[in-house]
Amino acid sequence: MAKKKYKIVDLFCGCGGMTLGMEKAGYNVLAGFDIWKPAIDVYKANFKHPVIQLDLSDVKSSVKEISKYSPDIIVGGPPCQDFSTAGHQDESRGRAILSVCYSEIICSIKPRFFIMENVAAIHNTKSFKLAINNFRKAGYGLTMKTLDASLCGVPQIRKRMFVIGEINSVDDFLKEEIEKNLSDKPMSIYDYLGNSLGIEHYFRVPTNYNRRAVYSIYEPSMTIRGVDRPIPSGYKGHPLDSAPVNTTRNLTPKERSYIQTFPKEFNFFGGKSDMNTMIGNAVPVNLAKYVGESLLRYIENTK
Numbered sequence: 482m483a484k485k486k487y488k489i490v491d492l493f494c495g496c497g498g499m500t501l502g503m504e505k506a507g508y509n510v511l512a513g514f515d516i517w518k519p520a521i522d523v524y525k526a527n528f529k530h531p532v533i534q535l536d537l538s539d540v541k542s543s544v545k546e547i548s549k550y551s552p553d554i555i556v557g558g559p560p561c562q563d564f565s566t567a568g569h570q571d572e573s574r575g576r577a578i579l580s581v582c583y584s585e586i587i588c589s590i591k592p593r594f595f596i597m598e599n600v601a602a603i604h605n606t607k608s609f610k611l612a613i614n615n616f617r618k619a620g621y622g623l624t625m626k627t628l629d630a631s632l633c634g635v636p637q638i639r640k641r642m643f644v645i646g647e648i649n650s651v652d653d654f655l656k657e658e659i660e661k662n663l664s665d666k667p668m669s670i671y672d673y674l675g676n677s678l679g680i681e682h683y684f685r686v687p688t689n690y691n692r693r694a695v696y697s698i699y700e701p702s703m704t705i706r707g708v709d710r711p712i713p714s715g716y717k718g719h720p721l722d723s724a725p726v727n728t729t730r731n732l733t734p735k736e737r738s739y740i741q742t743f744p745k746e747f748n749f750f751g752g753k754s755d756m757n758t759m760i761g762n763a764v765p766v767n768l769a770k771y772v773g774e775s776l777l778r779y780i781e782n783t784k
Contacts, residue, residue, distance in 0.1 A: 487508050487509060487780065488511050488553045489503055489511065489555070490512050490514065490547055490555055491503070491512070492537055492547070492555060492559075494532065495558070496523040496760070496763055497523070497524045497528060497763075498763035498765060499556055499558060499764040500524070501527075501769070502770040502771075505770045506774045506777055508773060508777070510528070511530055513532040513533070514533050514546070515532065515537075516536050519751045519759065522750075523750065526748050538578070540586055543582075543586050544589045553592055555592045559580045559582070580597070585615060587616065588618070588619035594647050594648075595616075595644075596643060596644070596645050596773075597645075598764050598769075599644075601640040622649070622650030623644055624654055626645075627642050627643075628641055631664075631668050632663045633768045634767035635673075636669055636670045637704065641768065645659070645772070658778050669701055670700070670702055673739075673742070682723050683695070683698070683732050684730060685731075686710045693719040694716060695725075696723055697723035705740055707757050707759075711731070734749065734756040734757055735749060738760045742766040
């Protein structure tokens, strides 16, 4: 079976990081689904297939719409800010339950495979445990793996949990394939972009101003977040800063998209806050590609 015959839909697709990574891995993405219009508009401008505005917390309506595409694989990263380490780690705020909705959609449609991506911190949440229980009751064998993007072709330390399911399979079915091509060392910004940014050091707003905020391109970026603030006048530097803060600048939204491994031709637009949010929340393209290629090798080897 040719690679392009494996049909995918992307739920909670955002601006399309997972979609683009899966396309680069060789899959045929049929449609994206999301509810947030600024990201939908960007997705629509960058892909030829449709993107549908849909409230994926409405499981019944979602199943009806998604089933029209008869996907072999469903992929998605339910919004995770309420239990990310950069967020509130509070499941009561509403978005955490979308992981359960995602599992209910999967268990109703029952594609052969699914991929669910989320922050590493989801592992100990009630929502995650409910979702996993749903997958198991539906007959899915599960491979659960936390991947560091910097070992998967992304110049960024970004740890993400992937749950990959195969119907009527065994647990850890993908473990060997997903681990076999991990890099021996983290990828730096320079490894990926060379000198194309025109700087050697940059300012990244820390979670609090007692922490390091200046980094070098000769190391991996810290996790790209959905927030950006000017360099504060009160920030006097940190012993671990790679350069004096007054010699640096912030990365632009477009530059942060490069660190998320979006290509230069990918068209981002809209308000700066919206662009920062969609870029920071995206699945790094090369991380999605890495997982997609691992799954494709497994599929081809077990036909």
